[in-house]
Amino acid sequence: MAERKGPILAQDKLAFLLSLVPFLMDHDRISVADVARHFSVPAEQIREAVRLIAVSGIPGETGQYQHADLFDLAWDDFEDNDQIMLTNLVAIDDSPRFSGREAAALIAGLQYLSALPEHADRAAIATLMSKLSRGASAPPSQVAVEASETDATLALIRESVAAGVQLEFDYSDSRGEHERRRVDPLRIESVDADWYLRGWCHLREALRTFRLDRITNPQITSEAITYHAADVHLPETLFEGSVDDLVVTIDVARSAAPLLADYIPDGAVSTEIGDRIRTTMRVSHYHGLKRLVASMPGVVTVVEPVEARRVVADWAAAGAARYGEGD
Amino acid sequence: MSQSSSSRVPVEERLFSLVLALLATETGLTKNEILSTVQGYRQKYSARGDNANLERQFERDKDDIRELGVPLETVDSPGQSGNNQNLRYRIPRGAYELPSDITFSAEETTLLGLAAMVWREGSLSAESRRAIVKLRSLGITSDEPVLGYAPRLRVRDATFEPLRTALEKNAIVRFAYLKPGQLDAVIRTVAPLALVQYQGRWHLYAEEPDTGLTKTFLLRRIVTQIATTGKTFTPPPGDQSAKALREIEAVWSAHTVEVTVEPDSDAATRLHKRRGTEVSAAGTLVLHYADANIVADELAGYGPEVVVVSPQAIRTAVRDRLLRVAADHGAGGTHADDHGAGDHRADQGRPTDG
Known part of the structure; x- marks a missing residue:
C-alpha cells in the first residue's frame, strides 16, 4: 500500500486514464487546454494520456490487437491543433465507480x-x-x-470573508492580553476540532492567525478589506515559522512526537534518549509554550533555555498553588 | 501495437490494457489467456517456459486494480469448478460503471471538492484525490471554488492504517493498550468495527470476541504495532461509525466537571466558548467531557487561570499534573523522579477505557 511508491503512481495514472476516456467520449472534439483545465492537471499530462489511450485496446478475437480493437484518434488534429477527437472506442462506456x-x-x-x-x-x-x-x-x-462544532462567530467571519469587508473583534491572546482588533479576514482554517481565522491585522500590520475560541464580540464593518488573499502569501501550514521565533530544546515521549510536528522545524536534529526524543521546536513566545507543555504533563519537558523552563515551572507551580495542601 | 511490443511496457499501460481486456469479455479470460495475449504480459510470456514471475506480477496487478474500486471477479469455467487453472477473470460492467442515475450538481461537486480537500496527508488524501478525478470524469463543472476555506483533518497515529485495513478485512487484531494511571500496557484482542475522530482524536470502536462487548480505544494509547491474529469475524449490521460517535457523545453528555476561572483570562474566554459549557448560578463553569484524563490535561494547560471545584478525582488529577510539570521543569530546585504523578487516576467517565 502506502509504502509501495511505484504502483501507487501507476495506480493514480490508471484511475486517471479510466476517468479521462468517458470524459473524452462525451466531447466530440475538445482542446487539450480545456481538458487540462477541467481535470486541473498540466497539459502535457493530458497529451501523454491521450497518446497512450490512442494505442491501447483489447486483444480481440485474434488475440493480436487488430486495428479495430484499438482506440483511435484524429492524429493530425491532435498533433497540429492540440485538439482531441477519439475516432474509435473500445471496452469503456462509462465512468468508473x-x-x-x-x-x-x-x-x-x-x-x-x-x-x-x-x-x-x-x-x-x-x-x-x-x-x-x-x-x-x-x-x-x-x-x-x-x-x-461551529458557532455564530464562524458564520459571521464567513460572511465577512465572502463580502470582502473588514471585521472587528476582541481578541485575548495566549499572553492574556485583550485588544480590539480590526482585521482583513482572508481565510478560515481548521485542524481537526480547532478553527482559526487567518487575516491581515491592522493593529499589528502583519498577517496573523486567530483562534476562533479566543474571539469575542465580533462585528462586521462596512469597510472593504485592504489586503486580499491574492496579495499576500498564505502559507499552507497553519504554524508558519518566523525569524523572530524562539527555539527551545525539548524531550518528548516518542509516541507524542507527531502531535508536535507542526512546531518542529524542518531539519531539526532529533536524538533518541531511551523512549524519549530530544529535539527542538519553535514558538513565537513562551506564553504559548507554557500552556502547551502544561497540557501534556509527563509527555513533554523543556530542556533549555533556562528562561523557558522557568516560565513553564512558574506557570504550573502557580496553578498547583491554587489547590490546598489537603487536596 | 507492434511498435511497442519490443520495448518495455509502462506499468499503467499494462494495468489499463488488463482492465480493458477484462471489461470487454463476457465469459471471462483464463489466466493463461491473459498472460499470453494482454499487452504488457504477452511480451514476457513464454509459451513453453516457466511463467511464475509473470503470474506473480498478475497477482499484484489484480490487487492494485481492485484497490481502485474496479470489481475484478473470478468465475468458474462451466463444468470445471474447482480447477484453478480454468478460473476465468472478468470485470462485470454493471459493477464497474457508475450507475447512470447517480449524477452530481455543480453545487454538489463544489462541496465534494471541499470535502476532499480536508485530507492533506496520508492515504485518505490520495483516495480523495482519486475520487475527485472520477467525479470530473462525469464532466460537471463545479461552481466557483469555495474561497476562503482551508479545513484540515489529520491522521497522525501510526496505527490508523493497519487498523483500517483490518477493519475492511474483518480481521481480529491484537495490540497493547496503556491506560493512563496503569503501569503496564494490557494486551487487547478485538474485532475492529469503526474508526472515528471525536474532538480531534481518533478512536477505535471494537468488539471483544470473548464477551461480545463493544469498547472504544484511543489510538494514541495503543503502544504496540497492530498484530493480526489470522481470525476473522462477521461484522454486525448497521452503521458502526455512527453508533461509535453516538456512544462517545452519550458519555460526554453524562459527565461534567465544575471549574472556576479567572475573569478575563484566556481560560475564561475559551472555556465559555467550549461546546456545551453552562454557567452555574454561583458563576462557576460546568464543562462536559468524554475522558477524564483528557479533560484533566486540557485544564492543566490553563495553569492558575482555572481551579477545578468538582469532582474531587479531576481536581486531584489536575493538581497532580501541575505539580508534575512544575517539578519536571525544576520548580523548587528539585527534579522530579516521581514519574507516576501525572498519571493519577481520574477514571470516571472514560469512554476510552478499552
Whole structure:
C-alpha cells in the first residue's frame, strides 16, 4: 500500500486514464487546454494520456490487437491543433465507480464540514452521502468524523470573508492580553476540532492567525478589506515559522512526537534518549509554550533555555498553588 | 501495437490494457489467456517456459486494480469448478460503471471538492484525490471554488492504517493498550468495527470476541504495532461509525466537571466558548467531557487561570499534573523522579477505557 511508491503512481495514472476516456467520449472534439483545465492537471499530462489511450485496446478475437480493437484518434488534429477527437472506442462506456475507500474519504470529509454555515441543508448532505455510497463498488469503510462544532462567530467571519469587508473583534491572546482588533479576514482554517481565522491585522500590520475560541464580540464593518488573499502569501501550514521565533530544546515521549510536528522545524536534529526524543521546536513566545507543555504533563519537558523552563515551572507551580495542601 | 511490443511496457499501460481486456469479455479470460495475449504480459510470456514471475506480477496487478474500486471477479469455467487453472477473470460492467442515475450538481461537486480537500496527508488524501478525478470524469463543472476555506483533518497515529485495513478485512487484531494511571500496557484482542475522530482524536470502536462487548480505544494509547491474529469475524449490521460517535457523545453528555476561572483570562474566554459549557448560578463553569484524563490535561494547560471545584478525582488529577510539570521543569530546585504523578487516576467517565 502506502509504502509501495511505484504502483501507487501507476495506480493514480490508471484511475486517471479510466476517468479521462468517458470524459473524452462525451466531447466530440475538445482542446487539450480545456481538458487540462477541467481535470486541473498540466497539459502535457493530458497529451501523454491521450497518446497512450490512442494505442491501447483489447486483444480481440485474434488475440493480436487488430486495428479495430484499438482506440483511435484524429492524429493530425491532435498533433497540429492540440485538439482531441477519439475516432474509435473500445471496452469503456462509462465512468468508473468509486472504491469503498474513496467514497469513505469523501463521506468523512462531508461529515466534518456538515456544520459549516453554508451547509445548513443537512438533508442535501445526507443525499450526497448516500449517492457516494451507492456509487461505490464496495461498502464505504467505517471511518467517520464528528461534525465540527461551529458557532455564530464562524458564520459571521464567513460572511465577512465572502463580502470582502473588514471585521472587528476582541481578541485575548495566549499572553492574556485583550485588544480590539480590526482585521482583513482572508481565510478560515481548521485542524481537526480547532478553527482559526487567518487575516491581515491592522493593529499589528502583519498577517496573523486567530483562534476562533479566543474571539469575542465580533462585528462586521462596512469597510472593504485592504489586503486580499491574492496579495499576500498564505502559507499552507497553519504554524508558519518566523525569524523572530524562539527555539527551545525539548524531550518528548516518542509516541507524542507527531502531535508536535507542526512546531518542529524542518531539519531539526532529533536524538533518541531511551523512549524519549530530544529535539527542538519553535514558538513565537513562551506564553504559548507554557500552556502547551502544561497540557501534556509527563509527555513533554523543556530542556533549555533556562528562561523557558522557568516560565513553564512558574506557570504550573502557580496553578498547583491554587489547590490546598489537603487536596 | 507492434511498435511497442519490443520495448518495455509502462506499468499503467499494462494495468489499463488488463482492465480493458477484462471489461470487454463476457465469459471471462483464463489466466493463461491473459498472460499470453494482454499487452504488457504477452511480451514476457513464454509459451513453453516457466511463467511464475509473470503470474506473480498478475497477482499484484489484480490487487492494485481492485484497490481502485474496479470489481475484478473470478468465475468458474462451466463444468470445471474447482480447477484453478480454468478460473476465468472478468470485470462485470454493471459493477464497474457508475450507475447512470447517480449524477452530481455543480453545487454538489463544489462541496465534494471541499470535502476532499480536508485530507492533506496520508492515504485518505490520495483516495480523495482519486475520487475527485472520477467525479470530473462525469464532466460537471463545479461552481466557483469555495474561497476562503482551508479545513484540515489529520491522521497522525501510526496505527490508523493497519487498523483500517483490518477493519475492511474483518480481521481480529491484537495490540497493547496503556491506560493512563496503569503501569503496564494490557494486551487487547478485538474485532475492529469503526474508526472515528471525536474532538480531534481518533478512536477505535471494537468488539471483544470473548464477551461480545463493544469498547472504544484511543489510538494514541495503543503502544504496540497492530498484530493480526489470522481470525476473522462477521461484522454486525448497521452503521458502526455512527453508533461509535453516538456512544462517545452519550458519555460526554453524562459527565461534567465544575471549574472556576479567572475573569478575563484566556481560560475564561475559551472555556465559555467550549461546546456545551453552562454557567452555574454561583458563576462557576460546568464543562462536559468524554475522558477524564483528557479533560484533566486540557485544564492543566490553563495553569492558575482555572481551579477545578468538582469532582474531587479531576481536581486531584489536575493538581497532580501541575505539580508534575512544575517539578519536571525544576520548580523548587528539585527534579522530579516521581514519574507516576501525572498519571493519577481520574477514571470516571472514560469512554476510552478499552
